[in-house]
Amino acid sequence: MGSPVQGAVGPAAGLSGVGPDGAAPTRRGTELLLLGFAAFVVSAALMLVEANQNEQLTLRIVWYGLAFLALFGAAHWAVRKYAPYADPLILPCVALLNGLGLVMIYRIDLALTEKALRAGEEINNDVPKQILWTALALVLFLAVLIVIRDHRTLTKYNYTFGLAGLFLLALPAVLPNAIAPTINGAKIWLRFGPFSIQPGEFAKILLLIFFAAFLVSKRDLFMVAGRRVLGVDLPRARDLGPILFAWGVSLAVLVFQKDLGTSLLFFGTILVMLYVATERGIWVVVGLTLFVGGCFVAYQLFTHVQQRVANWFDPLSTYADAGGGYQIAQALFGLGTGGVGGTGLGAGRPELVPLANTDFIAAAIGEELGFIGLAALLMVYTLLAMRGMRSALAVRDTFGKLLGGGLSFLLVMQVFVVVGGVTKLIPMTGITAPFLSYGGSSLLANYVLVALLLRISDAARRPQTGVRPRPVAQVPIAEDRTVMVERPPTERPT
Amino acid sequence: MNTPLRRVGLAMLCMIVLLLANATYIQIIKADDYRKDSRNQRVLLEEYSRERGKILARSSNNQIQVLATVQPTNNRLRYLRQYTNGPLYAPVTGFYSTRYGAGGLERAEDEILNGSDDRLFVRRLSDLITGRDPRGGNIELTINPATQLAAYQAMEKQGFAGSVVALNPKTGEVLAMVSTPSYDPNPLSAHNGAAQEKAWREYNADKRKPMLNRAIAETYAPGSTFKLVVAAAALEDGKTKDDQVTATDRIGVGGSELRNYNRGFCNGSQTTVTMETALSLSCNTAFAQLAHDLDEKLPEQAAKFGVGENDLRVPMKVTQSCVGPAAGDQCMTISDPNALYQSGIGQRDVRLTPLQNAQIVATIANGGERMKPQLVKSVLAPDLSEIAKLDEDSLGRAMSRSSADQLRDMMVASEAKTGGDGKTNGLTIASKTGTAETGNDPKNTPPFAWYVAFAPAEDPKIAVAVLVESRDVAATGGKLSAAVGRATINAFLAGGS
Numbered sequence: 007m008g009s010p011v012q013g014a015v016g017p018a019a020g021l022s023g024v025g026p027d028g029a030a031p032t033r034r035g036t037e038l039l040l041l042g043f044a045a046f047v048v049s050a051a052l053m054l055v056e057a058n059q060n061e062q063l064t065l066r067i068v069w070y071g072l073a074f075l076a077l078f079g080a081a082h083w084a085v086r087k088y089a090p091y092a093d094p095l096i097l098p099c100v101a102l103l104n105g106l107g108l109v110m111i112y113r114i115d116l117a118l119t120e121k122a123l124r125a126g127e128e129i130n131n132d133v134p135k136q137i138l139w140t141a142l143a144l145v146l147f148l149a150v151l152i153v154i155r156d157h158r159t160l161t162k163y164n165y166t167f168g169l170a171g172l173f174l175l176a177l178p179a180v181l182p183n184a185i186a187p188t189i190n191g192a193k194i195w196l197r198f199g200p201f202s203i204q205p206g207e208f209a210k211i212l213l214l215i216f217f218a219a220f221l222v223s224k225r226d227l228f229m230v231a232g233r234r235v236l237g238v239d240l241p242r243a244r245d246l247g248p249i250l251f252a253w254g255v256s257l258a259v260l261v262f263q264k265d266l267g268t269s270l271l272f273f274g275t276i277l278v279m280l281y282v283a284t285e286r287g288i289w290v291v292v293g294l295t296l297f298v299g300g301c302f303v304a305y306q307l308f309t310h311v312q313q314r315v316a317n318w319f320d321p322l323s324t325y326a327d328a329g330g331g332y333q334i335a336q337a338l339f340g341l342g343t344g345g346v347g348g349t350g351l352g353a354g355r356p357e358l359v360p361l362a363n364t365d366f367i368a369a370a371i372g373e374e375l376g377f378i379g380l381a382a383l384l385m386v387y388t389l390l391a392m393r394g395m396r397s398a399l400a401v402r403d404t405f406g407k408l409l410g411g412g413l414s415f416l417l418v419m420q421v422f423v424v425v426g427g428v429t430k431l432i433p434m435t436g437i438t439a440p441f442l443s444y445g446g447s448s449l450l451a452n453y454v455l456v457a458l459l460l461r462i463s464d465a466a467r468r469p470q471t472g473v474r475p476r477p478v479a480q481v482p483i484a485e486d487r488t489v490m491v492e493r494p495p496t497e498r499p500t
Numbered sequence: 501m502n503t504p505l506r507r508v509g510l511a512m513l514c515m516i517v518l519l520l521a522n523a524t525y526i527q528i529i530k531a532d533d534y535r536k537d538s539r540n541q542r543v544l545l546e547e548y549s550r551e552r553g554k555i556l557a558r559s560s561n562n563q564i565q566v567l568a569t570v571q572p573t574n575n576r577l578r579y580l581r582q583y584t585n586g587p588l589y590a591p592v593t594g595f596y597s598t599r600y601g602a603g604g605l606e607r608a609e610d611e612i613l614n615g616s617d618d619r620l621f622v623r624r625l626s627d628l629i630t631g632r633d634p635r636g637g638n639i640e641l642t643i644n645p646a647t648q649l650a651a652y653q654a655m656e657k658q659g660f661a662g663s664v665v666a667l668n669p670k671t672g673e674v675l676a677m678v679s680t681p682s683y684d685p686n687p688l689s690a691h692n693g694a695a696q697e698k699a700w701r702e703y704n705a706d707k708r709k710p711m712l713n714r715a716i717a718e719t720y721a722p723g724s725t726f727k728l729v730v731a732a733a734a735l736e737d738g739k740t741k742d743d744q745v746t747a748t749d750r751i752g753v754g755g756s757e758l759r760n761y762n763r764g765f766c767n768g769s770q771t772t773v774t775m776e777t778a779l780s781l782s783c784n785t786a787f788a789q790l791a792h793d794l795d796e797k798l799p800e801q802a803a804k805f806g807v808g809e810n811d812l813r814v815p816m817k818v819t820q821s822c823v824g825p826a827a828g829d830q831c832m833t834i835s836d837p838n839a840l841y842q843s844g845i846g847q848r849d850v851r852l853t854p855l856q857n858a859q860i861v862a863t864i865a866n867g868g869e870r871m872k873p874q875l876v877k878s879v880l881a882p883d884l885s886e887i888a889k890l891d892e893d894s895l896g897r898a899m900s901r902s903s904a905d906q907l908r909d910m911m912v913a914s915e916a917k918t919g920g921d922g923k924t925n926g927l928t929i930a931s932k933t934g935t936a937e938t939g940n941d942p943k944n945t946p947p948f949a950w951y952v953a954f955a956p957a958e959d960p961k962i963a964v965a966v967l968v969e970s971r972d973v974a975a976t977g978g979k980l981s982a983a984v985g986r987a988t989i990n991a992f993l994a995g996g997s
Contacts, residue, residue, distance in 0.1 A: 278508055278511075281504055281508070282501060282504045282505055282508060283501070285501065285503065285504050322537070322539075325539060335537075335539065338526060338530075338534050339534050339535070339537060339539070339540035339541075339542060340542065341523070341526050341527050341531075341534065342526065342527065342530060342531040342532070342533065342534025342535045342537075342540075343531075343534065343535050343540065343542045343543070343546075344527060344531075345527055345528070345531045345535070346527065346528055346531075354542070355541070355542045355545060355546075358541055358542065372523065372527060376527065377523055377524065377527040377528060380523050380527070381520055381523065384516055384519055384520060384523075387516070388512075388513070388516045391512055392509065392512070392513075395505065395508070395509045395512070398505055399502055399505055399506070399509075404501055407501050407502075407505060408501070411505045411508055414509075414512070415508055415512060418512040418515055418516065419515075421515075421516075421519070422515045422516075422518075422519060425519050425523075426518070426519060426522070429519070429522050429523055429526050430522070430526065431518060431519065431522040
């Protein structure tokens, strides 16, 4: 999982600059270089769209590229100032994903505009709004970096975060339809005039922080073995509390908001954090059992769940039904038409898939950039999540580890649920692809996620001073061992 | 805590690998199924936005005429199909419509024209590399524009409904394929859906059936032109053109009588006449009797000329011509002797397409060897380099050369007795006319008027079949169709191919 970054000397170290104390390279230069590369890729993608859509090619694209670079330059400056030792790959990956998302949303706007013009309908472009959301998200990103100088301070407010998270999660379900309308079958939005947000997106992060802090403080409880049955240490019934809580909340989300995606994300992430905190696989077994049970019950009770499952098995046979597989089938047609190499950016018909610029943006990318483009995109996500995971491994405090691991997993889980849904690997659940899809709340929440990851990675790579004399980060990651001050080394699991 | 974190990291990688594996399955293994699904609009939209190949014809002085081309547009379907001289070539080119699919060559040669044919693979590959949009291949026809135009104008001038088919007897090339009244395929390929619908409704509501390709998609009683087949069978059976046949004025067929056209004896003779005379005067009794005597040999001979063939493509599918009462099993069986009498003069159940009748004369012109009719001279890549070329294809010998020569002489004698306009000095045409009774009340229903011919008789370069669905009860092949046939022949020979 990555090579040791410390100890690199010579031109690379010079390029990246040296930290304030002169002990370790900060790699901010690398980050800037990669941001420049991301800007170049995004500009080239925009140029392809323009060319393939027979739009006039002007210097406009260069200006857009520079504006993009300026926007992320500001983020880069903030990282340089407030998290100088942060991982240099995280921000460029985000910039690339966000930029390609903007290009794709713009491209779908063009297609929908043409369609609207022909039908004489109102034109509703999403890309200006998404640019605004991106700018807002970067402001929030900055705010998180500035306000939270040390991620451990978050633990102080863990119950506040937990309550706020639950409140936000439950908000759309309890509010009247005037403010919280049911859109596409799910009641997860709050609408204020032209803007709508999904409070659940923020709730995910808040609850994750709460759980990380909660698990760290109550860790010893979960380590106590319960009864031993068939050679397996079962957890004690009263320790099942958190997992039952998570299960209950995700079922509630499923029932009251009809939001399969959030429910799946929430439960999966909490389960993983519980496993990481306790280091005991039995939690995964218990969790999955509960999950399967919950799924079974939900399938029996709710027709919309049954529909999703039927559409998953064979979207082509339910193609013409109401609430049937039309959308998935269109996505599959798009993916199949794209094939290995894709139709080319701007040369496909991604607008044929409903919701192409939100939940189904992966299908649009698979159509126009083909399997190669989709795979490359998944690799960028993997890189992003793995850098997060790497920071979690390297950071010294358990809260940081748990939070970093949870955030990284949440990122991959989102990608898995949405891309898996679009490509018929798992039943479709409506969530957005992080950074790519159109949608303000998703963008804002995921930028907070990234800011926290950067904060943790900064802590992980920051040279030790004062009380911690050992430069932990100089040990190769593969052989890295966490210093556990709470327990004597003999009790460590092997 | 690091061990479970590493495991979670591994699980994350596994999730991504699962996604990649599934994407591979969808986009590589199952891609073709999804791409070709009929509900996938992308294929249709893409096909209509691709630069479709042209349909070309080469005139006698080697000039290329474009029959169907595309014009770039600014709307979503990037190219508009356009037909120059739409109605003139509609039976050949067909139409290409986003709403109603395609017809004619547009359908039969769709893979070449839309560029998906395997023979265009290398070009597609190079298009892919150079980033050029894939284009369709072009098709050059065997049609001779001057001949097509002359035949069409001759029919249109008199407002005839019918068909003219001209073949090169030596190669089987279709020199002209006319069907009147015709339609303009341009509005059907318009990008405006309403315009398409309007044209489609109008054409289909028209009682004169302008969209019916009478040359290959409709069969007609051949009347006296079928006597050529009877004569061929008799010659092959050992008779000569000078052998005597009955000249009687009537033959009893079931409850009724079969008579000559003028209701008298053949050539005024009370006894017999030569077969040549009988053919030139088109005496019904003589050929009814011959057919009766030949029995099984008549359908056999017809089959050698191609009647009953059910898989002929030129490349459009040609409707089966029959001597029997129904397609399929009974197509080539003439059940009872009474039917045999009537079949001998091209009535009862005998039904030929104009193309089939043209094949019969072309075979006689070619010394008895039947060539496969073909409409595509060459398939050209988008850059006009040749990919495939017409391959002359013999479908076997229908009759011996000497029988064919005798039949030719009989047809020359027949032409001498045929009236009508368009005779040219110095040109010997071999021909046969036919007037086929139709309907349940033949005396009051306008007949089909036929004229089949080839010229020059001594070295045939063109064979034609003309069919007119006449509106005049007293019409005959000689009066109506001969002029059209001769105009067609003259136009071709004047071009000096």
